[in-house]
Amino acid sequence: RRTARHLKSELQGKLDAALAMGTGALVATAFLAVGREGLETALFIWTAVQATEDGYNPIIGAALGLLTAAFLGWLFYRGALKINLAKFFTWTGAMLVVVAAGVLAYGVHDLQEAGWLPGLHNLAFDISSTIPKDSWYGTLLKGVLNFQPD
Structure with missing residues (x-):
């Protein structure tokens, strides 16, 4: 939140300084x-694609994601969408914390598999009866947040 308040002026100042050096540096x-x-x-x-061996599904998903990003970029460029930077950075910051927690959990699990940390076969919780691993939402939680029900 604090950064979002001063972001526009800071970016404008840095852009002006870069343009003073020459447009080539900015383009590069x-x-x-x-x-x-x-x-x-x-x-x-x-x-x-290599890990899933699921044919073209990852490529189709990536293409849909890139098309969505291009469409949103076009909407921003045309001025059809306005974004509140304070809310944007608040929500993306919160999501980054969640993703970082998933990466930390993944790293701890790898250290447990390597034998550097104990507790590989101990479970902190098991809600796989509520969120089955093979369900669409279980797969979504695993893919996006690295969350495992057990």
């Missing part, structure tokens, strides 16, 4: 940032 920075994100996306999609 934007190109490298977008290229890096594109490379990350390609690696994640390739890994998902």
Whole structure:
């Protein structure tokens, strides 16, 4: 919240400083940032296709996600959508905390499998009767938040 209040002026100041150095530096920075994100996306999609052995389903999901992102970007560009940056950063910050907790749980599990931490076969909770692992919502929770019912 604190960052969102000053974000516009800070970004404007940095943009002005970058433009003072020359437009080439700004274009190169934007190109490298977008290229890096594109490379990350390609690696994640390739890994998902290789890991799932589910044919074209990961590619179809990725294409739908990219089309949705392009459509939302177009709406923002056209001015059809306005976004409250304070709320946006509040919600994305909360989601990042949840995702980070999932990554932490995944890392602890890997350390337990390696034998560096105890408790591999102990369960903190088991709600698999309420949220079956093979259900669509169990799969969604596992894929998005790295949440396992047991």
